[in-house]
Amino acid sequence: MNELATLTKEVLGAFFLGGVLLGGISQRTHFCTMGAVSDVVNLGDWTRARQWICAIGIAMIGFAALSDLGQIDPSKTLYASTRFMWLSSLVGGLVFGYGMVLTSGCGNKTLVRIGGGNLKSVVVFVVMGVSAFATLKGITAVLRVNTVDTLFVDMPSGASLMALGVPGLGYILGAALLLFVLWRKDFWTFESLLAGLGVGSIIVAMWWVSGHLGYVPEHPETLDAVYLATSSGRIEAMNFVAPVAHTLDWLMFYSDQSKVLTVGVAAVAGVITGSAASALLSKTFRWESFANPRDLGQHLFGSVLMGVGGVTAMGCTVGQGLSGLSTLSLNSCLALAAIVVGSVISLRHQAARLERTACA
Secondary structure (H helix, E strand, O other): OHHHHHHHHHHHHHHHHHHHHHHHHHHHHOOOHHHHHHHHHHHOOOHHHHHHHHHHHHHHHHHHHHHHOOOOOHHHEOOOOOEEOHHHHHHHHHHHHHHHHHOOOOHHHHHHHHHOOEHHHHHHHHHHHHHHHHHHHOHHHHHHHHOHHHOOEEOOOOOEHHHHOOOOHHHHHHHHHHHHHHOOHHHOOHHHHHHHHHHHHHHHHHHHHHHHHOEEOOOOOOOOOEEOOOOOOOEOOOOOOHHHHHHHHHHHOOOOOOOOOOHHHHHHHHHHHHHHHHHHHOOOOOOEOOOOHHHHHHHHHHHHHHHHHHHHOOOOOOHHHHHHHHOOEHHHHHHHHHHHHHHHHHHHHHHHHHHHHHHO
16 A cells, blocks of 8 residues: 555656646746637737647657557546537537636636736636536536537447547647648747647656556555546546646645545646746746726636536646547547637637727
8 A cells, every 4th residue: 555655646746747847838938729829810820829739749649659559548548438529529618718718818828827926817716616616516517417418429439530440540640730830940949849849748748647657457445447646537637627626626625535636636736836936937927916897807707618618528728639639539629629719709709899999
């Protein structure tokens, strides 16, 4: 049991370190999905979008390599399913995407902004966490289960692009994405390469930590195979919606022996720590709060949408857009597409509102 406890601490420590690196890189390079979509829609600038696409390509290739080398079992990941939850992914993605524009960033960006001194993001963190928990186990969970979760397509061979039977599909798609971003010479900057290669590599590393380092074939108490410190009991990588809810739950019920530290909570703490360290070292740390009641109301509404939408879609821009997409999950593909569409709609609505205000 002592060895098991030591191994659990190693897994948690690795996810905390992964979070520190993700937070530091995101703060240093301004890596942000909402920012990437906004740059494309409002400025026609694809720089941050290419960083994001590069990270996806690296994650895809890395996940495929880990699977082929027998380091992890792809059928045991959080995103492996025989159900194509098309309506949950679509609705949840649209709602999350719309909400993340109102809060000026996704779950990961919220943590990064907290580390940089943004008090608005502290409010987003709490409200999103409560909304996410309610959608996991509370009132909106009942609504989710009885509506969008009832419509799905059974796919016995797996709700994944791998069901197409194309050998090496993960390598092919990953390489195509890398080729798309790397052929442009203007992408070859330190910040872009750090963001794309760094974030993608972190996702791959966390897959290995959770699926290989943290794998115990036979738990001494239950005699079952387990993946240590995961809330789902399956292989997990980075995700920042449900883990935010679990973080609040762990903090509020810390003395409850049944509440144990998980890799998601460790990663959340790591991202905030890494971002804070980067902001302090670069002297960009500064306190920021709400400009007016309208600003507060917008962030509150967006936080609720992110919490409800993120759980409904089974992940955020990092959870579905990087971790899930690296497994070639169909649910992740649809959820990511819906998140992008939702964010574009929200950006258009914001632009129209600003235009009306300017003309008034």
